[in-house]
Amino acid sequence: MKKWFKRAAFAAVCALHLGSAAAADVVIDAGHGGKDHGALGTLGKHQYMEKDFALDMSLQLRKHLRQQGFSVAMTRTDDTFRPLGQRLAYGRKHCRKLFASVHVNAAKNNPRANGVHTYVLQGNDATAVGKKSLQIARNVQKAFNPKRPEVRRARFVTLQNTTCPSVQLEMYFMSNKADLKKLADKRQRRAIAGKLAKVIGTSLKQRDAKAKAKPAPSAVKPQTSKPAAKPSRPRVPAKAAAKDKPAPLKKAAPKTAAKPKAKR
Known part of the structure; x- marks a missing residue:
């Protein structure tokens, strides 16, 4: 009873905060938000927050994907905090083709670390959903980092949607x-979002085209050819057969041995 109540309460909270939008081709998860500012970066006297960059790029990504004809939903559209569990639940409910979590990376101990890093769920490569996730992540990685095309694996909460392809996109480094x-x-920043939308849109369209090109399995069972019947001999009427049949040979009488002549 307690478990059921907790699940019902959790679902109600998700519906209250995230709304009851219809299913969408792409669900964009703008990382962090509200009290969770994410990574920080400083240029001169100005300090920047990851949550602001993630939201702005996500909004631009939504705009460009919609222009390509995709329906798009978002886990947040303003500076609001959303627990990871809510984001995951929203993605599972509304995602049809891709769940993309947008972040900005940081490496305090390695200020030279740079570029775009993509992540997929660890241990999920062999599944159909995992393969689709990996293909999109590879396409993004190659587009932004052609010299480092490898995709990373992790067990981030936002990647644990096993019903819809999911990727986490770390767009450059705050550090x-x-x-x-x-x-x-x-x-x-907006050019980055436009390029990202182009890669994702192209990847999804190519996947859809391949799915349509596959021939549908035929419902009619193929006919198996039966072995050819042996040609039957023409039947001959009984009378004709009797006429044509040669007469049986008469047995020759056994030869009797000649009696010896009497001596004179």
Whole structure:
């Protein structure tokens, strides 16, 4: 009873905060938000927060994907905190083709770390959903980091949607000065979102085209050819057969031995 009540309460909270939107082709999860500012980065006297970059890029990503004809939903559209469990539940309920969690990376102990890193669920590569997730992550990785095309594996909560392909996109580093300058520039940041939308949109369209190109299994069972029957001999009427049948040979009488002549 307690478990049922907790589940019902959790579902009610999700519906209250995230709304009851219809299913969408793509669900975008803008990382962090509200009291959770995510990673921090400083340029001069100005401090930047990951949650702001993630939200702005996510909104731009939604705009560009809609222009390509995809329906898009978001786990947050403003500076609001959403627990990870709510984000995951929303993705499971509404996602049809892709759940994309957008973040900005950080490496305090390695300021040289830079670029885009993509993640998929660890241990899920062999499943149909895992293969689709991996393909999209690879396409994004190759588009932004052609020299480092490897996709990383992790067990992030937002990746644990086993019903819909899911990727986590770490768009550059807050801890790298060159990356942070790029993100702090509104034009460059929105160009990044536009490029990301193009890669994702192309990947989804190619996947849909392949699915349509596959021939549907035939419902009619193939006819198996039966072995050819042996040609039957023509029947001959009984009378004709009797006429044509040669007469039986008469047995020759056994030869009797000649009696010896009497001696004279």
